[in-house]
Amino acid sequence: MTDHLSRLENESVFIIREAYSRVENLAALWSMGKDSTVLLHLIRKAFVGHVPIPIVHIDTSYKIPEMISWRDDFVKRHGLRLIIGSNKQALADGMGPHQGRLTCCGSLKTEALLSTVREHKIKALFVGIRHDEEASRGKERIVSPRMSDAWSYKDQPAELWDYYNFHLPAEVDYRIHPLLHWTEIDIWKYIQREDLELIPLYYARDGVRYRSLGCAPCTGTIASTASSVEEIIKELETSRTGERAGRAQDQEHTYAMQRLRSGGYM
Amino acid sequence: MSKTLENDLLKVVVVGHVDHGKSTLIGRLLVDTGKVPEDRVSSVERLCREKGISFEPAFLLDGFEEERDQGITIDTTRVNFEYDGKRFCIIDAPGHAEFLRNMTTAASHADVGVLVIDCQQGPRAQTLQHIRSLAMVGITDVIVVINKMDKVDYSQVEFDASATAVRQTLKEEALNCVAVVPISAQAGTNIFDSSDRMPWYSGKHLLKVLCELEQRDYTSKHDEQPFRMVLQDIYRFDEEQRYFAGRVVSGQINVGDDVVFSPSAKAARIKEIRQFPGLTLASAVKGDSIALTLTHDIFLERGEIVSRPHELPEIETEFCARIVWIGKEPFAPGAEYTIKIGTAESKCSISIVTAELKPEEAVLQNGMFADVLIKSEHPLAFDTSRFGVVNFVLCSKLETSAAGLVVEKVEALVQNMSPAKRAIFKETGFVERQEFENLHGHKGGVVWLTGLSGAGKSTLAKLIERRLFSEGCRVVVLDGDNLRHGLCADLGFSAADRSENVRRIAQMSRLLLNTGTIVIVACVSPYKKDREAAREIIGKESFFEVFVFCPLEVCQSRDPKGLYAKSKSGEMGGLSGIGAPYQPPSSPALRINSNEINPEASRDAVIDLLLSQRVIAAQLASKQRSTHGQVDLEPVLDIR
Numbered sequence: 001m002t003d004h005l006s007r008l009e010n011e012s013v014f015i016i017r018e019a020y021s022r023v024e025n026l027a028a029l030w031s032m033g034k035d036s037t038v039l040l041h042l043i044r045k046a047f048v049g050h051v052p053i054p055i056v057h058i059d060t061s062y063k064i065p066e067m068i069s070w071r072d073d074f075v076k077r078h079g080l081r082l083i084i085g086s087n088k089q090a091l092a093d094g095m096g097p098h099q100g101r102l103t104c105c106g107s108l109k110t111e112a113l114l115s116t117v118r119e120h121k122i123k124a125l126f127v128g129i130r131h132d133e134e135a136s137r138g139k140e141r142i143v144s145p146r147m148s149d150a151w152s153y154k155d156q157p158a159e160l161w162d163y164y165n166f167h168l169p170a171e172v173d174y175r176i177h178p179l180l181h182w183t184e185i186d187i188w189k190y191i192q193r194e195d196l197e198l199i200p201l202y203y204a205r206d207g208v209r210y211r212s213l214g215c216a217p218c219t220g221t222i223a224s225t226a227s228s229v230e231e232i233i234k235e236l237e238t239s240r241t242g243e244r245a246g247r248a249q250d251q252e253h254t255y256a257m258q259r260l261r262s263g264g265y266m
Numbered sequence: 267m268s269k270t271l272e273n274d275l276l277k278v279v280v281v282g283h284v285d286h287g288k289s290t291l292i293g294r295l296l297v298d299t300g301k302v303p304e305d306r307v308s309s310v311e312r313l314c315r316e317k318g319i320s321f322e323p324a325f326l327l328d329g330f331e332e333e334r335d336q337g338i339t340i341d342t343t344r345v346n347f348e349y350d351g352k353r354f355c356i357i358d359a360p361g362h363a364e365f366l367r368n369m370t371t372a373a374s375h376a377d378v379g380v381l382v383i384d385c386q387q388g389p390r391a392q393t394l395q396h397i398r399s400l401a402m403v404g405i406t407d408v409i410v411v412i413n414k415m416d417k418v419d420y421s422q423v424e425f426d427a428s429a430t431a432v433r434q435t436l437k438e439e440a441l442n443c444v445a446v447v448p449i450s451a452q453a454g455t456n457i458f459d460s461s462d463r464m465p466w467y468s469g470k471h472l473l474k475v476l477c478e479l480e481q482r483d484y485t486s487k488h489d490e491q492p493f494r495m496v497l498q499d500i501y502r503f504d505e506e507q508r509y510f511a512g513r514v515v516s517g518q519i520n521v522g523d524d525v526v527f528s529p530s531a532k533a534a535r536i537k538e539i540r541q542f543p544g545l546t547l548a549s550a551v552k553g554d555s556i557a558l559t560l561t562h563d564i565f566l567e568r569g570e571i572v573s574r575p576h577e578l579p580e581i582e583t584e585f586c587a588r589i590v591w592i593g594k595e596p597f598a599p600g601a602e603y604t605i606k607i608g609t610a611e612s613k614c615s616i617s618i619v620t621a622e623l624k625p626e627e628a629v630l631q632n633g634m635f636a637d638v639l640i641k642s643e644h645p646l647a648f649d650t651s652r653f654g655v656v657n658f659v660l661c662s663k664l665e666t667s668a669a670g671l672v673v674e675k676v677e678a679l680v681q682n683m684s685p686a687k688r689a690i691f692k693e694t695g696f697v698e699r700q701e702f703e704n705l706h707g708h709k710g711g712v713v714w715l716t717g718l719s720g721a722g723k724s725t726l727a728k729l730i731e732r733r734l735f736s737e738g739c740r741v742v743v744l745d746g747d748n749l750r751h752g753l754c755a756d757l758g759f760s761a762a763d764r765s766e767n768v769r770r771i772a773q774m775s776r777l778l779l780n781t782g783t784i785v786i787v788a789c790v791s792p793y794k795k796d797r798e799a800a801r802e803i804i805g806k807e808s809f810f811e812v813f814v815f816c817p818l819e820v821c822q823s824r825d826p827k828g829l830y831a832k833s834k835s836g837e838m839g840g841l842s843g844i845g846a847p848y849q850p851p852s853s854p855a856l857r858i859n860s861n862e863i864n865p866e867a868s869r870d871a872v873i874d875l876l877l878s879q880r881v882i883a884a885q886l887a888s889k890q891r892s893t894h895g896q897v898d899l900e901p902v903l904d905i906r
Contacts, residue, residue: 004274017499048540167661167663
């Protein structure tokens with residue numbers, strides 16, 4: 001193990017195995033995006049080809065339609081156990097981005113996620129977030145304890161060397177971030193190295209592509225001609241725009257993500 | 267290795283006292299290398315405009331609202347950047363004392379440290395705390411930057427004052443000072459290029475120092491280190507195959523190698539090294555996450571260390587360690603903690619051997635360092651060298667309370683020490699030691715009792731003396747406190763005076779030894795080097811170091827001489843273990859826990875030691891077994 005990608009891969013596998021060994025009722029959050037798809041691949045690597053835990057998708061019903069059909073096909077081909085979570089009550093009451101983007105995210109993503117975790121008694125959830133995505137994720141721990149669904153970001157536990165905190169009192173549950181130290185370009189180089197199958201929305205069609213995937217009303221495309229992994233890597237190496245510039249909820253105000261995430265957003 | 271593979275990142279943690287300019291320095295590195303996305307820079311620009319302040323590069327890292335409002339770093343973060351084709355990961359670490367656990371978290375993931383010091387202030391309280399934390403988490407190389415040089419008009423005199431002080435501190439903590447670089451993070455001076463503002467500085471600018479570090483070999487030579495894998499889990503997803511999953515933390519292993527699992531001591535041979543599905547390896551090295559299959563099935567559980575049979579780790583239920591307390595709750599003497607070392611966990615008890623406590627509080631709490639003795643419920647495997655499994659954490663039920671580094675196992679006595687060979691008196695005419703010994707019917711020897719005040723040295727010395735005297739032995743006690751009334755009346759308690767005190771006692775012991783006398787020394791003798799000097803003077807074959815150990819809080823409650831009370835009231839300073847250091851012996855001939863066994867049993871342990879060392883004869887010892895029942899003597903002969 002001498003190169004950067006191998007080190008990241010080995011570290012992530014170690015984290016995934018630690019969690020699996022220490023916690024019952026583990027699940028992985030999957031958005032069909034590039035990061036959580038890499039996460040799924042790493043889980044399979046950690047368990048010599050198996051995916052011994054369920055996969056959770058939070059469906060807001062506002063997702064880009066292509067994502068849902070791709071999801072169902074992928075799950076079938078890989079024999080995954082899929083849990084779909086959604087806030088049905090809020091949807092029935094007409095929740096949507098027109099009620100305010102952050103309110104909508106809080107209801108259809110955060111609330112849906114928390115109730116799914118409760119319903120399925122999920123003790124710890126793998127989430128494919130990364131430090132370099134935005135500032136509040138930059139401050140995360142690999143293993144992030146959650147008391148009453150909240151992230152106590154001002155008072156996080158020590159995380160020394162490779163020792164993770166799974167010994168906390170029974171009412172605590174955990175978010176686990178095996179990809180925390182990866183960067184956007186690491187993810188793409190790994191997708192290239194491992195030749196991973198990815199949802200085609202990332203590749204340019206008609207001069208545009210998605211750099212980050214979310215709900216259709218709140219996610220914009222970027223102008224791009226990068227239609228292959230190689231071209232995307234080349235594009236990113238010269239880009240000086242942030243990855244989530246196309247994500248409307250981030251731009252609502254400076255601390256939008258900090259507020260959302262302290263309440264339990266992914 | 268193929269050339270297309272990218273070199274690994276060099277992980278650099280930036281530490282220093284609060285407001286010495288850490289975040290400004292990192293922000294400067296990021297802005298000037300152009301590695302921050304424009305929208306992130308522009309959002310910080312917008313925020314600074316709103317706040318009516320000039321662009322604050324620290325905000326690029328301090329992303330929390332609370333951090334920006336208060337101008338502090340609460341938690342650690344990391345960012346990558348490239349310079350001159352080299353790749354770095356910069357880890358930001360908070361400077362406030364109350365965030366020490368975040369700082370220690372940050373440092374534990376780094377390869378090298380950058381210590382930022384404000385040239386107007388020099389090293390401060392957290393500077394020292396951070397230096398100790400770096401040493402504690404295993405960092406060996408530190409680059410010092412003396413910041414805010416623009417504020418002192420780039421004065422060499424100001425620079426030299428800070429540089430000299432910090433070099434000395436690094437040396438004391440056994441850290442390698444790679445370079446001391448004068449900079450101004452705010453002005454960007456001497457960071458990316460050499461500055462003509464400081465013609466007196468002939469060294470390299472900061473980035474050059476960093477780049478040259480990266481070229482050094484931080485990935486150690488695997489085949490020169492013992493192989494260690496920590497066992498995380500055993501998988502049986504397939505019907506037939508059992509996988510032993512874990513991570514190589516040191517050295518290298520190959521298919522076909524024989525291995526031993528510790529502490530269970532089970533042996534096996536490696537059949538396959540699976541990295542991932544479809545990928546079998548011929549060998550694995552440090553850092554690899556692997557799954558082993560074995561040539562025959564054995565039952566194992568998580569927590570074992572896998573090694574080669576001829577380079578086993580230590581297996582003990584007791585060891586000495588250095589810890590830094592990072593828990594919100596202070597140390598609770600007698601409470602049960604959980605130790606995690608490698609992938610093993612065990613309940614354990616912690617006894618403080620020495621700590622620099624504040625006399626008015628005298629409790630180990632957040633930010634304090636201590637030397638401790640750890641006793642675990644189950645045997646633990648670990649290493650005592652710099653590589654392998656040396657780090658651990660201590661957890662209470664609520665939190666991670668401390669980070670630790672194994673210092674050494676409680677060392678076994680080396681058997682069959684060579685007989686006295688030194689002819690000390692060359693001149694003829696004196697009575698030889700041998701002649702005295704023949705007369706007395708026993709040999710001479712020096713039992714050197716060291717330990718904190720109140721640990722029970724004098725009590726023990728008196729009992730040993732009485733015992734040996736009743737058997738007709740020539741015996742004398744040299745009690746440190748008594749000698750300070752006469753022979754050493756001119757000495758105080760400075761480090762130099764303590765050394766002189768020990769030297770005089772050692773010299774006197776030697777004179778007595780040469781009359782075939784058994785000398786019992788009872789003296790705090792807090793410094794290792796002084797005791798080593800005593801060993802030299804007396805001769806190692808006649809010097810028996812006995813560590814009389816007792817947890818500090820018990821010594822304080824005993825306080826037979828009222829010294830702790832005096833220290834607390836401020837009447838007396840520099841008491842070993844509180845205001846002054848006590849360095850426990852690394853390999854005593856005997857260690858006695860006076861909190862756990864009674865004085866008579868302690869005495870018998872020393873008598874047993876003299877017997878095993880053939881200072882006294884067997885018939886003497888055969889009479890000495892008294893009625894103290896079963897005692898927990900430290901097994902001094904523990905050769906595996």
